[in-house]
Amino acid sequence: MSTLVATSAPEARSSQGFRFAMLLPGALVTFLLILFALGLVLFLAFRGNDGSLLGAGFTVANFVTVVSDPLYWTVTLRSLIIAALVTLATVVTAYPVAYYLAFHAGRRRGLLLFLVTLPFWTSYLLRVFAWKIVLAYNGVLNSALIESGIWSEPTLAFLNTPTAVVVTLAHAYAPFAILPIYVALDTIPKSLIEAASDLGARPFTSFRRVVLPNSMPGVLAAALVVFVPTVGDYVTPALVGGPASTMIGTLIQAQFGKANDWPFGAALSVAVMLVILCVVLVARFADRRFGSRT
Amino acid sequence: MSARTQYSGRWLGVYVVAYLIFLYLPVLLIPLFSFNNSIQAAFPLQGFTLQWYATLFGNSALTGALLNSLVIGVIAATGATLCGITVSYMDLYGRSPLAATISAIARLPILIPGVIVGISLLILINLIGLGPSRIAIVLGHILVALPTTVVIMRSRFAAIPKTVREAALDLGASDWMTFRRVMLPLSLPAIVSAFMLAFLISFDEFIVVFFLAGTEPTLPLYIWSQLRFPKSLPTVMALGTSILAVSFVIAAAAEILRHRGLSATAPKSADPSQPKQTKRGELQWHST
Numbered sequence: 001m002s003t004l005v006a007t008s009a010p011e012a013r014s015s016q017g018f019r020f021a022m023l024l025p026g027a028l029v030t031f032l033l034i035l036f037a038l039g040l041v042l043f044l045a046f047r048g049n050d051g052s053l054l055g056a057g058f059t060v061a062n063f064v065t066v067v068s069d070p071l072y073w074t075v076t077l078r079s080l081i082i083a084a085l086v087t088l089a090t091v092v093t094a095y096p097v098a099y100y101l102a103f104h105a106g107r108r109r110g111l112l113l114f115l116v117t118l119p120f121w122t123s124y125l126l127r128v129f130a131w132k133i134v135l136a137y138n139g140v141l142n143s144a145l146i147e148s149g150i151w152s153e154p155t156l157a158f159l160n161t162p163t164a165v166v167v168t169l170a171h172a173y174a175p176f177a178i179l180p181i182y183v184a185l186d187t188i189p190k191s192l193i194e195a196a197s198d199l200g201a202r203p204f205t206s207f208r209r210v211v212l213p214n215s216m217p218g219v220l221a222a223a224l225v226v227f228v229p230t231v232g233d234y235v236t237p238a239l240v241g242g243p244a245s246t247m248i249g250t251l252i253q254a255q256f257g258k259a260n261d262w263p264f265g266a267a268l269s270v271a272v273m274l275v276i277l278c279v280v281l282v283a284r285f286a287d288r289r290f291g292s293r294t
Numbered sequence: 295m296s297a298r299t300q301y302s303g304r305w306l307g308v309y310v311v312a313y314l315i316f317l318y319l320p321v322l323l324i325p326l327f328s329f330n331n332s333i334q335a336a337f338p339l340q341g342f343t344l345q346w347y348a349t350l351f352g353n354s355a356l357t358g359a360l361l362n363s364l365v366i367g368v369i370a371a372t373g374a375t376l377c378g379i380t381v382s383y384m385d386l387y388g389r390s391p392l393a394a395t396i397s398a399i400a401r402l403p404i405l406i407p408g409v410i411v412g413i414s415l416l417i418l419i420n421l422i423g424l425g426p427s428r429i430a431i432v433l434g435h436i437l438v439a440l441p442t443t444v445v446i447m448r449s450r451f452a453a454i455p456k457t458v459r460e461a462a463l464d465l466g467a468s469d470w471m472t473f474r475r476v477m478l479p480l481s482l483p484a485i486v487s488a489f490m491l492a493f494l495i496s497f498d499e500f501i502v503v504f505f506l507a508g509t510e511p512t513l514p515l516y517i518w519s520q521l522r523f524p525k526s527l528p529t530v531m532a533l534g535t536s537i538l539a540v541s542f543v544i545a546a547a548a549e550i551l552r553h554r555g556l557s558a559t560a561p562k563s564a565d566p567s568q569p570k571q572t573k574r575g576e577l578q579w580h581s582t
Contacts, residue, residue, distance in 0.1 A: 018469040019384075023393060025373075026381035030399040033437050037414035038406075044417060053420050093313065100310050104303040112310065114549055119317055121491060121545035123498035125514045126534045129521065130320040133327065133335040133531075140323055143336035174317055203302070225404060232407020235501060239521070249409040256413050256505065266417075269410045280405065 044266035055263045062267030072251070072268070079248040080275070082165055083231035089170040090226045091219060094177035098218075099211075101178070102185035113182075120175040125235065131168040132239050135159040160242025168240050169230050177222040184218020185211070220283045227279060232272055248272055324538065328531035335527065346532035356533070359516035363497055366428060366512060370435035371492035377436065378443025378488055379481075383473065386451050387459070397448070401441045408501030411437060416505045426508040434502045439492035446491070446552065450484035451477065483551045490548035494541055513537065 045062055047055025066072050097116065105112050119127070134140045135158035142154040158164060188211060196206035234249035241247075248268065255265025327335040331343040350356060377400070384390070385397035403411060412434070419430040454477065462472040478485070500514040507515055517533065520526045 015469050018473070019388065019390075022380045022384050022388070022473075023396065024380075025377045026384070026396040026400060027392075029377050029436060029440065030381075030396050030402075033415065033418070033433060034399055034402060037418040038410075040417045040421065041410070041414045053417070096306055097310050097313050100303070100306040104306055110553070114546070115314055116317070117549065118542065118545055119321065121494050121498075121548075122321065122538055122541045123500075123514065123534075125498070125500040125517060126324065126538060127321060129517070129530070129534065130324055132521075133323065133527070134320055136335070138334050138336050140327075140335055140337065143338075147337045171316070171320060228405055229407055232409045233501075234409055249407060252409050252413060253504075256416060262413075262417070265413060269413060272407065272410065276405065276407075 041266045041269050044263050045270045046267075047263045049261045049263045051260075053262075062264045063271075065264065066267055066271050072248075072271075075246055075251055076248050076271070076275070078162070078245070079231050082162060082169070082245070082247065083227050085166050086169040086173065086230045087223050087227045089166065090174050090177040091181070091222050093170075094174065094222065095181055095219070098178050098181035098185055098215075101182045102188075116175055116178050118175075124172055127172045128168055128236050128239050131164070131171065132159070135164050135240060159240055160244070162241065162245040165236050165241040165245045165247075168236050169233060172236070173226045173230060176225045180221040180225065181215060181218040184215040184221075188214045217287055220287050224280065224283055228276055231276065321538065324531050325535040328528065328535040330528075333525065333528055335531065346528040347536075349529045350532055350536070356516060359511050359513045362428065362510050363513040366431050366435065367493045367496040370432045370439060370496040371489050373432065373436040374439035374443045374492040374496075375447075375485060375489045377440055378447045378492075379478075379485065381440075382444050382448035382451055383477065385448065397444065400444045403437055404441050408438075412502040412505035415502070419506065426506055428508070428510060430506040430508075431503055431512065434506045435492075435496035435499055438499055438502055439495040442495060443488040443492050446484055446488040447481065450481045450552075454480050483554060487548040487552040490544050490551075494544050494548075498537070498541065 044055060046058055046060065048057045048059045048061065050056040101109055101112055101116075132139075136142070137154055137156055137159065139159070141158055142151075145151040146154060192210055192214070193206055196210045197203070201209065231247075232249040232252070233247060234253045237245045237247045237250050249272075252265050252268045252272070255261050255268065259265075323335070326339075328346055329342055329344070330339050331345070332340040381393075381397050381400050384393035388394075415430065415434050415437070416426070419425060419427070419433070424430055458480070459472060459477060462476045463469075467475065498514060499512075500518065503512055503515060504518075511519065513533075517530055520530050
């Protein structure tokens with residue numbers, strides 16, 4: 001130990017240099033690109049729009065508009081409902097897959113994990129585009145239904161509906177939900193489940209009382225990673241949603257584009273982040289309440 | 295009991311197959327119709343053709359976008375991997391609250407919708423006088439890929455037995471030497487994997503790049519601009535098929551590399567002081 005204490009000064013200096021060099025890239029990116037950039041959004045949200053980059057004067061008018069104009073309540077509520085439905089659909093459909101992976105997959109587990117993660121790395125734009133050609137008036141679904149004699153006329157009812165947005169987003173974010181649930185299920189000690197069945201619990205009871213509560217942290221993490229990107233999405237509403245499914249992301253994008261009111265767009269962004277913060281806090285609370293581990 | 299589990303397992307197996315079909319079928323329609331001799335993506339199929347692929351060649355706007363995407367992808371992936379390595383290494387071994395804070399913030403973009411990441415960077419790049427440009431896109435993509443590279447590198451460094459690093463330090467290697475000669479070589483498969491996945495993220499990214507691109511679009515932006523014209527639908531499908539094929543190959547290689555590297559040096563016994571580690575090294579996005 002004494003030799004370590006007696007290390008020479010240059011070595012200590014090189015250690016200092018090492019620490020500095022290793023911390024620098026991460027510090028630059030996180031503090032400048034994340035924290036400072038988000039700080040700019042918050043700052044801009046309290047400025048008036050005079051066409052300049054950082055606006056003029058201090059004002060809360062942007063937030064007053066967000067809160068008082070019923071349009072923004074409607075769109076925010078719609079975004080929340082769509083995101084909630086997408087989250088529910090992805091988590092509920094992903095759970096059995098994660099369960100199978102954790103308890104039944106056996107030697108096929110590696111292959112199956114690979115197959116469910118692969119779409120995760122393919123283009124999001126192309127996955128949404130695929131649904132556009134499926135749901136279009138002269139698209140895949142309509143033509144397949146007519147070809148098979150089920151329907152005689154193509155219908156407009158598929159594309160440009162909020163339902164189309166929910167289905168498309170649920171498909172696009174499906175791979176996000178499986179992994180966190182699988183990880184949570186996989187780390188449940190097998191002895192716990194055996195103990196339940198030894199004590200006479202039927203399979204369903206042991207699932208309800210042991211497996212499900214223990215997997216709740218994974219379920220909540222999955223819900224969060226699906227909910228956050230969907231609530232702010234603007235691509236899917238634009239491609240398959242039509243005017244009736246304008247979401248809050250669409251409005252933010254418009255403020256920085258055609259509408260050209262950056263401070264107001266920043267205020268909308270802050271409002272979205274506050275909503276997400278509330279959801280995260282609720283999830284944290286639920287995790288503490290129902291997550292029996294930790 | 296066991297027969298019953300077997301039985302329910304079989305039904306679950308059927309469900310998983312159906313789920314995988316749902317996952318892949320819509321995406322696989324793009325290649326299917328890219329070979330179809332019709333301007334519309336509809337049944338019945340009109341016969342096999344390669345003409346839509348032929349339209350991809352000699353299209354200078356497309357070639358420009360492709361080159362742009364490749365250059366941006368390589369630079370952004372390099373930056374994101376470098377940050378992922380340093381951030382996760384210092385988080386695990388730096389023993390400083392600053393390093394832990396940086397690591398936590400680096401994973402924060404998962405909790406921010408892409409549209410907000412996009413507009414916050416748009417404000418920033420205008421403020422520092424850069425404006426929408428390729429450099430702006432690179433910065434944006436480093437940010438988008440950062441959580442992935444941090445999570446991959448963190449689980450990799452955590453899987454290397456602590457004793458290896460301690461042995462190097464005890465034998466008199468400096469911090470830098472230990473990092474460069476011991477820890478980096480041991481985590482090389484994960485580094486390559488992180489780089490490839492970061493490249494894919496940048497190559498396919500649309501939501502953030504939409505705000506940051508100047509006059510030179512990337513490939514997803516080019517596709518977006520073509521979606522307005524019904525006539526270019528088959529060309530988009532041919533292009534999409536090519537992109538999907540490249541993505542599948544790179545993602546498959548990256549995943550295989552990551553798992554192979556992990557199993558090679560996974561610690562034999564569980565060390566309670568190490569971060570939670572799953573059997574196959576699945577990505578832990580959230581520490582709930």
